[in-house]
Amino acid sequence: VIDLQDVFKKHARFTAAMEDLKKDNEALAAYARTEQAKLQKMLEALKDLKPGSPDYKRKEEEIAHIDSDVRVQLSLKRKELREREAKLHYQAYEEISAAVQEFADRNGIGLVVRFSADEIDPTNPESIMMGLSRQVVYQRNLNITDFVIEMINRGTPPVAPAGDQARRPTIPGR
Numbered sequence: 001v002i003d004l005q006d007v008f009k010k011h012a013r014f015t016a017a018m019e020d021l022k023k024d025n026e027a028l029a030a031y032a033r034t035e036q037a038k039l040q041k042m043l044e045a046l047k048d049l050k051p052g053s054p055d056y057k058r059k060e061e062e063i064a065h066i067d068s069d070v071r072v073q074l075s076l077k078r079k080e081l082r083e084r085e086a087k088l089h090y091q092a093y094e095e096i097s098a099a100v101q102e103f104a105d106r107n108g109i110g111l112v113v114r115f116s117a118d119e120i121d122p123t124n125p126e127s128i129m130m131g132l133s134r135q136v137v138y139q140r141n142l143n144i145t146d147f148v149i150e151m152i153n154r155g156t157p158p159v160a161p162a163g164d165q166a167r168r169p170t171i172p173g174r
Contacts, residue, residue, distance in 0.1 A: 001115040003145045010149045012156040014092040028077050035070045099151040
């Protein structure tokens with residue numbers, strides 16, 4: 001049996017890549033807040049102009065155009081980040097599957113079944129329902145999770161502290 005959730009949590013390259021993705025999401029949120037504040041200032045400045053005047057209409061069009069551009073940029077960037085996250089999960093799963101196959105072949109194991117090592121919380125109905133739907137009801141010393149984690153992390157350099165990363169989040173620009 002293998003606890004895939006545990007493998008994903010302890011997969012060094014995957015967790016580092018997910019941290020980078022999280023930082024990019026945070027940078028995008030900061031960019032959105034900054035742009036929203038700029039638009040709010042422009043809307044406040046619009047109040048100083050006479051409604052219906054050419055300057056008012058021009059400023060109103062400019063605000064609408066900038067707002068539209070920002071929304072499109074944010075939407076595209078969010079889609080890109082979701083696609084990147086899906087790709088990271090897929091790549092990690094493929095790597096884990098290959099490690100499981102290698103381990104199983106090397107040790108004469110004909111079947112590896114996914115299970116969860118999490119204890120059932122008797123005070124949490126969701127935990128109880130998840131426990132009841134488990135495929136593996138009992139296993140003794142058949143858990144290969146730690147072996148697979150060791151295999152996929154072999155040769156992975158230690159993760160650098162966040163401040164030392166050369167890569168910076170990409171923020172949409174105008």
